[in-house]
Amino acid sequence: MENCEMDDVDFFVHKFQDAIVNSCWKNRRRRITIGKNAIWWNPFLVMERSRIRALRRRFQATSEPDERIRRKIYFKRELTTYKITCIEAKMATFRDRLDKIVVVNTFDSFYRLIDDRFSTSRDLVQMSDDNGQEIDTHSKIREYILKFHFPTIDDDEILSVQSDKISEFDLITEEEIISIFEDCKNDKSPGPDGLTMDIIKEIFFDDKSLFINLLNLCLYKGIFPKVWKRANVALIPKSGKDLRLPNNYRPICLLPVWDRLLRDLNTDDKTKVIMFADDILILTADSAVYRFSESTKIPLNKVSLWAENHRLKINPLKSVYTVFTRKLTRRPQILFQQSNIKFFYEIKYLGIVIDNKLSWIRHLNYLKEKSLKLQNKLIRFCRATWGIKPEVVKEIYLRVTERILMYGSEIWYRNTAIINRKIPSLQRNALRNMTKTYKTVSTLSIQVLTGIPPLDLSIKFHQEKFMLIKLKTDILINNELLIANNVNVPPPRVPPWRGHRIFWNIEQSNVNMNNESNFNYYTDGSKIDGRTGCGIAIFRGGEEIKTLSIRLNNDSSVFMAEAYAIKIALLEDQSLNDSTIPVHIFTDSMSVLKSLEAVNDRFQIITDIKTISKNLNCSFHWVEAHVGTHGNERADILAKEATYKDNVDVFLGTPRSLINLKIRNQILNSWQFRWVNSRQSRFTFGLFPDVDLKRCFGDFFINQILTGHGCFPAHEGRFFGKNSNCMCHTDEGTVSHYIYGCPLYEDIRRSYFPANFATLGILDLVQSGHSRKGLIEIVKCVLQVSLES
Numbered sequence: 001m002e003n004c005e006m007d008d009v010d011f012f013v014h015k016f017q018d019a020i021v022n023s024c025w026k027n028r029r030r031r032i033t034i035g036k037n038a039i040w041w042n043p044f045l046v047m048e049r050s051r052i053r054a055l056r057r058r059f060q061a062t063s064e065p066d067e068r069i070r071r072k073i074y075f076k077r078e079l080t081t082y083k084i085t086c087i088e089a090k091m092a093t094f095r096d097r098l099d100k101i102v103v104v105n106t107f108d109s110f111y112r113l114i115d116d117r118f119s120t121s122r123d124l125v126q127m128s129d130d131n132g133q134e135i136d137t138h139s140k141i142r143e144y145i146l147k148f149h150f151p152t153i154d155d156d157e158i159l160s161v162q163s164d165k166i167s168e169f170d171l172i173t174e175e176e177i178i179s180i181f182e183d184c185k186n187d188k189s190p191g192p193d194g195l196t197m198d199i200i201k202e203i204f205f206d207d208k209s210l211f212i213n214l215l216n217l218c219l220y221k222g223i224f225p226k227v228w229k230r231a232n233v234a235l236i237p238k239s240g241k242d243l244r245l246p247n248n249y250r251p252i253c254l255l256p257v258w259d260r261l262l263r264d265l266n267t268d269d270k271t272k273v274i275m276f277a278d279d280i281l282i283l284t285a286d287s288a289v290y291r292f293s294e295s296t297k298i299p300l301n302k303v304s305l306w307a308e309n310h311r312l313k314i315n316p317l318k319s320v321y322t323v324f325t326r327k328l329t330r331r332p333q334i335l336f337q338q339s340n341i342k343f344f345y346e347i348k349y350l351g352i353v354i355d356n357k358l359s360w361i362r363h364l365n366y367l368k369e370k371s372l373k374l375q376n377k378l379i380r381f382c383r384a385t386w387g388i389k390p391e392v393v394k395e396i397y398l399r400v401t402e403r404i405l406m407y408g409s410e411i412w413y414r415n416t417a418i419i420n421r422k423i424p425s426l427q428r429n430a431l432r433n434m435t436k437t438y439k440t441v442s443t444l445s446i447q448v449l450t451g452i453p454p455l456d457l458s459i460k461f462h463q464e465k466f467m468l469i470k471l472k473t474d475i476l477i478n479n480e481l482l483i484a485n486n487v488n489v490p491p492p493r494v495p496p497w498r499g500h501r502i503f504w505n506i507e508q509s510n511v512n513m514n515n516e517s518n519f520n521y522y523t524d525g526s527k528i529d530g531r532t533g534c535g536i537a538i539f540r541g542g543e544e545i546k547t548l549s550i551r552l553n554n555d556s557s558v559f560m561a562e563a564y565a566i567k568i569a570l571l572e573d574q575s576l577n578d579s580t581i582p583v584h585i586f587t588d589s590m591s592v593l594k595s596l597e598a599v600n601d602r603f604q605i606i607t608d609i610k611t612i613s614k615n616l617n618c619s620f621h622w623v624e625a626h627v628g629t630h631g632n633e634r635a636d637i638l639a640k641e642a643t644y645k646d647n648v649d650v651f652l653g654t655p656r657s658l659i660n661l662k663i664r665n666q667i668l669n670s671w672q673f674r675w676v677n678s679r680q681s682r683f684t685f686g687l688f689p690d691v692d693l694k695r696c697f698g699d700f701f702i703n704q705i706l707t708g709h710g711c712f713p714a715h716e717g718r719f720f721g722k723n724s725n726c727m728c729h730t731d732e733g734t735v736s737h738y739i740y741g742c743p744l745y746e747d748i749r750r751s752y753f754p755a756n757f758a759t760l761g762i763l764d765l766v767q768s769g770h771s772r773k774g775l776i777e778i779v780k781c782v783l784q785v786s787l788e789s
Helices: 006-026 043-060 065-099 108-115 138-149 174-183 197-206 208-221 257-262 289-295 297-309 361-381 390-405 417-422 424-435 443-450 455-469 558-574 590-597 604-613 630-642 656-677 682-687 700-707 713-720 735-741 743-752 762-767 769-788
Strands: 232-237 249-254 271-276 279-284 346-349 352-355 475-477 480-482 519-528 531-540 543-552 583-587 618-622
Touching: 006 197, 006 208, 043 065, 065 390, 138 232, 138 249, 174 197, 174 208, 197 208, 197 257, 271 297, 279 297, 289 297, 352 361, 361 390, 361 417, 361 424, 390 424, 390 455, 417 424, 424 443, 424 455, 443 656, 443 682, 443 700, 455 475, 455 656, 475 656, 480 656, 519 558, 519 630, 531 558, 531 630, 543 558, 543 630, 558 583, 558 590, 558 604, 558 618, 558 630, 590 604, 590 618, 682 700, 700 735, 700 762, 700 769, 735 762, 735 769, 743 769, 762 769
Parallel strands: 519 583, 583 618
Antiparallel strands: 232 249, 271 279, 346 352, 475 480, 519 531, 531 543
16 A cells, blocks of 8 residues: 555545446447337237127127127126226326425436436526626536536645545554445435446445455555546526526435445444535433533534535535423524524424424424415316316325325324314315315314324324334234234345346146146145135146145235246256256236336245246246136145145235235224214215225315205304304205205206105215216306306
8 A cells, every 4th residue: 555656545445436437338238219109008908809709709709699799798898898908007197297396215216317418508697707707608618617616626625645644544444344335325316327226336335345445456556536526517596586696596316326335433422413415403312401501512623624625515504403401591602613503492404303302393383384385386277167077186185185294204203183173274275176075164074074094093093003014013004903013124226236036937838738747837826814824736748746735824915826836837947957858837917927027026936936947947927717627727726725734834914915904904994984984974974874995075066965065055154143044935045955945946957857866865866977967067057046046
């Protein structure tokens, strides 16, 4: 290290970096952009389309009238099912696109902005330099703004490395680098070089000694290589500011991931510094409030020195602090850069408002304001009598609004009465925009009409799921104890170049079933009465030579049973100790086959299958279930027989899908209990005694009937003191009176309602298309009379 010059280190790192980038570029996965189908199109729809076309040709080629009509009816019925399947596929794609709106990685939008080389020239305005001369071109304006935010360091300002200070730093160790990798997320945005954290990890594990020596050499020489300093910068103008001043542009930098590896890890036990984007958070603890004035000096000086070394400016006037204590007798005086930091009873960090009492009420008020702004934008496309469909508004709420409201709920939610009373008001405006109901309708009634559970229940069980999966804490759901250690943990994500994909075939015609040298494994899984099993039937030369029937734990899903059957089939083939024997795996589970084809695995058992199959001469085939295929029917019988075994043979753990199902059922049970025991909306309860997630009523006129709140005199008399009698002067102006008894609307009932409408309930009339039009006409007439009076 002593004989190495700084320029040599910089030259070596530059060559080292270029070699890595070139290697990754040559081995990158190339995209195929020719002949792409619609994003919602999938192989299952391809097969269904071929089947529907065959049915159409079959009935068109039939000349006998009765047989032609029979085949035509069958074709039309299957065509309707096919169209519904296409609509569901489109809706699923729409949900996926909504999922991407709420970005998990905060830097994702900034990274795309910089990586796509988005032009911000249109946001730049005419500027003048320090001498008052106008800058004429956009490139010079950008250069002027960048020099303002990132001033150039002169050579004489660079501090020389002092040999007596070098000995104070310990050499970087392997354990220290591994701890850094564990703290870094794999989805951290790469720098301009395109190297992700996964690639850096691969370099480290490939040659640890070279990696550690390189970092220690940089530390010893006090050099940060130039190639690691390169960054892409996007200038984001500040809203409402004078853009003729360079300080009103916010630079967003895309930095390489190498900077995380040269960070000082020595931290105080009582002090923690967190830097995220342009926010710096310092957490410190002490035995008394007055001690903070002294205990915060050292960490604040370190942050100030760090900012000065990186040519960054921290405005002490915008810096705030708060104190978490039971009783604040005096505020500590905290200085930063010779200025007093302001004390606030609340601070906002990463979208969460934290008050000094940790009551979280102010955060709920902030969420309510945020939700109201979002609904005010959405209401432009969704009014009382026109706009997008309520089903679409419901999807937007579930995929966007609800996730915004639930953001950080693992931290701020407390199961207290005051918070549980406050939370339903967060979703009320969104649900009212969906149902177009009057303001007097209760929140509980709107929740039932939209099929959306109370937000406090969703947040509560979302937090319990977080405790079970992330914090490894056992929880109690429906009087059932869920053990955290039994939950299936997905395998770690691997970079695409390391992922292994298994391709499969639909056709079986290319497999010779009677060939004595071929082994054909038929696998299947089954779940009957909550008991799970799998079966394997092994054939050679068309004859069955061995069968296996395995009982799995009751929490195992059918998917896990299907996958485990394939794993056992591969292990059986592996026991033959002959990798040249061709083996064919047949299964009717397309979901398992698609999981094998994916790069990233969501289940450990899929990873095991890929690992075992690497050294085997095997192929995978999909067979249609219950069409008479002998091997598949045999495996299905074996799987069902396994469910009747008394003892469990294999324990595969609890899948996350089952946990989600149990939590969903618990939410429904709690919601149903609250709906039954509530004193509100008893008229709506008579129509909908049970809650249902699939329900969605969004018609302005129909919902006045379903809630009893609207233009009816009974409602106006109750809330506004008006006359509650009907214009016919025969009865009170209730919903039932106008639908069944009011003589003023006899013509509408005769035109739209069936003859036996008196024996039908209100909900039966609402669900009938023709009767529904009559109900809307009645409400329109009553509304017109109400407005005129």
